[in-house]
Amino acid sequence: MAEQARRAPRHRQWPAHLLLLLAAGAMVFPFVWQVLTAFKTVPESRAVPPVIVPSGWGFDAFGRFFESLPVGNLFVVSVGALVLRVAGQLLLASLAAYGFARFTFPGRDAIFALFLIMLMAPSQLFLIAQFNFMKDFALLDTLPAIALPGLFSAFGTFLLRQAFLAIPPEFEEAARLDGANSFQIFWKVMLPMTGPTLAALTLLTSLYSWNDLLWPLVVTSSKERMTLPVGLANLQGQYGTDYPTLMAGSMLVSLPLIVIFIALQRQFFAGIASSGLKG
Amino acid sequence: MTTITTGSGVARRRSRTPRKPSLIGLAYVAPALAGLLALYIVPLAGTFQLSLSETGPFGDSTFTGLDNYRRLAGDADFWLALRNSATYTAIVLLGIPIAVVLAALIHSVDRFNNLYRVLFFLPVVTLPVAVGMVWRYIYNGEFGILNQALGLVGIDGPNWVADPAVAIYAVSVVGIWTSLGTNIIILGAGLRGVPKELLEASSMDGAGPVRQFVSVTLPLLSPSIFFVLTLSIISSLQMFDLIYVMIGRGSTAESGAQTMVYRFFQQSFVEYDQGYGAANAIVLLTLIMIVTAVQFRLQRKWVFYG
Numbered sequence: 023m024a025e026q027a028r029r030a031p032r033h034r035q036w037p038a039h040l041l042l043l044l045a046a047g048a049m050v051f052p053f054v055w056q057v058l059t060a061f062k063t064v065p066e067s068r069a070v071p072p073v074i075v076p077s078g079w080g081f082d083a084f085g086r087f088f089e090s091l092p093v094g095n096l097f098v099v100s101v102g103a104l105v106l107r108v109a110g111q112l113l114l115a116s117l118a119a120y121g122f123a124r125f126t127f128p129g130r131d132a133i134f135a136l137f138l139i140m141l142m143a144p145s146q147l148f149l150i151a152q153f154n155f156m157k158d159f160a161l162l163d164t165l166p167a168i169a170l171p172g173l174f175s176a177f178g179t180f181l182l183r184q185a186f187l188a189i190p191p192e193f194e195e196a197a198r199l200d201g202a203n204s205f206q207i208f209w210k211v212m213l214p215m216t217g218p219t220l221a222a223l224t225l226l227t228s229l230y231s232w233n234d235l236l237w238p239l240v241v242t243s244s245k246e247r248m249t250l251p252v253g254l255a256n257l258q259g260q261y262g263t264d265y266p267t268l269m270a271g272s273m274l275v276s277l278p279l280i281v282i283f284i285a286l287q288r289q290f291f292a293g294i295a296s297s298g299l300k301g
Numbered sequence: 302m303t304t305i306t307t308g309s310g311v312a313r314r315r316s317r318t319p320r321k322p323s324l325i326g327l328a329y330v331a332p333a334l335a336g337l338l339a340l341y342i343v344p345l346a347g348t349f350q351l352s353l354s355e356t357g358p359f360g361d362s363t364f365t366g367l368d369n370y371r372r373l374a375g376d377a378d379f380w381l382a383l384r385n386s387a388t389y390t391a392i393v394l395l396g397i398p399i400a401v402v403l404a405a406l407i408h409s410v411d412r413f414n415n416l417y418r419v420l421f422f423l424p425v426v427t428l429p430v431a432v433g434m435v436w437r438y439i440y441n442g443e444f445g446i447l448n449q450a451l452g453l454v455g456i457d458g459p460n461w462v463a464d465p466a467v468a469i470y471a472v473s474v475v476g477i478w479t480s481l482g483t484n485i486i487i488l489g490a491g492l493r494g495v496p497k498e499l500l501e502a503s504s505m506d507g508a509g510p511v512r513q514f515v516s517v518t519l520p521l522l523s524p525s526i527f528f529v530l531t532l533s534i535i536s537s538l539q540m541f542d543l544i545y546v547m548i549g550r551g552s553t554a555e556s557g558a559q560t561m562v563y564r565f566f567q568q569s570f571v572e573y574d575q576g577y578g579a580a581n582a583i584v585l586l587t588l589i590m591i592v593t594a595v596q597f598r599l600q601r602k603w604v605f606y607g
Contacts (some may be wrong), residue, residue, distance in 0.1 A: 045421075
């Protein structure tokens with residue numbers, strides 16, 4: 023392969039592997055330490071000199087995590103907010119993107135620019151007024167409040183617009199001749215053709231939604247209606263010194279996204295490479 | 302190419318069948334536009350207005366002109382937060398050369414490339430709250446594994462996240478750790494775009510691997526580096542989660558290590574001083590705009606678009 027022509031022969035690549043392994047070790051160590059600590063007793067987690075391998079592999083710390091937080095409720099809130107945000111964002115962004123890509127209407131380019139500018143500004147700029155909005159509509163401490171601002175995405179609109187622009191108009195013309203109306207063309211012909219973009223967008227939006235802290239922290243207050251990251255952060259306030267419980271909890275809450283990432287790494291990387299990482 | 306040089310194939314095809322302006326397009330855009338108005342444009346106006354008002358805890362507000370901004374200028378904590386945000390951003394940017402080297406190393410081997418990418422990317426998909434907790438534990442001054450390891454080589458490590466003088470640096474290192482993965486993926490995509498012919502030509506001219514990297518690869522990689530730099534600055538200036546978990550809420554380091562967004566959060570939602578918080582947010586926006594504009598101006602001097 024031409025690709026390999028300029029690479030060093032395989033047996034001379036070991037210094038590169040050595041450096042990469044060292045760096046990868048530094049990346050992975052905190053995860054290993056987290057897992058080991060989740061199985062330790064509290065005294066073991068605070069021992070000097072350190073206890074590396076826990077004396078037993080019991081699930082005590084996991085039990086304490088489930089006792090101290092309504093994990094089931096928070097899981098439902100986190101998943102609900104994620105589903106609402108992803109589904110809503112895909113729908114709204116693809117509709118808008120199709121409108122921008124395929125139609126001319128008065129003020130189109132100005133409105134598109136407004137989309138990009140508004141949604142790329144730092145989120146803190148809108149936070150107070152968005153909070154007051156949720157308060158005025160009595161939405162504080164509800165699922166819609168957590169998901170609503172994230173339904174709108176410049177990034178998603180932009181990416182999908184690019185995807186629509188890349189589709190030759192012949193497809194729409196053929197569908198139109200077959201008697202499909204505008205919305206049918208969008209829904210049945212065009213949208214399915216943006217599959218890879220929708221997939222990348224789904225993954226990245228899920229990541230932001232699952233991991234987000236600041237906004238859910240601001241709009242939720244009761245213990246059962248928070249998202250998992252907010253609950254976990256609060257737990258630290260109460261159980262600041264019970265590291266096995268904190269490690270067990272942080273490991274469990276991170277796990278779903280890590281598993282999805284490992285299963286769908288190529289789609290993640292494609293999304294990141296095309297866009298960077300910013301909600 | 303014909304006389305039309307502006308558009309892609311799509312644009313040219315579309316220009317053959319010009320569409321009449323219609324309101325159907327607006328109907329597609331309308332739902333998103335309504336949300337944009339209600340949740341972004343109106344709130345933006347609200348934030349500006351709030352920043353010019355003195356607000357009470359019960360939503361009452363009176364117009365006070367630029368008072369909040371004057372208060373900011375004389376607020377030592379504001380300047381400290383600004384400095385901490387700048388320090389954090391500067392240190393996270395030091396991670397970019399590391400990411401360039403790691404991306405180049407991954408690109409230079411032909412086995413396990415994907416495994417390395419996955420390992421470096423793990424912190425990116427991990428809950429920031431969880432990342433903060435693990436590192437807070439590792440950094441613990443008394444029984445944290447870092448200081449115990451340093452003790453083995455005779456170094457008496459500080460109390461990393463409880464000491465206000467050190468905490469922001471300790472958090473910044475975690476910032477590098479969490480941003481490497483994204484940067485490596487973007488830079489890796491850039492490296493794959495470097496034409497092989499150029500590298501082969503430079504080899505034939507006798508350039509060694511290091512010379513080749515510096516003289517051929519780096520200039521061609523500069524657009525990716527610029528992209529990574531822009532993303533890193535914007536996200537670092539907005540960092541909140543790590544500070545909140547690692548040093549926030551009553552830690553002894555809180556007063557010394559708070560950043561712009563942490564202070565904004567405290568003012569707006571803990572002390573309910575919305576007007577002051579809004580002024581803080583406007584300053585943050587201005588800062589991000591200035592830094593981004595300066596960057597785009599400077600890029601002409603070093604970014605190479607071949």
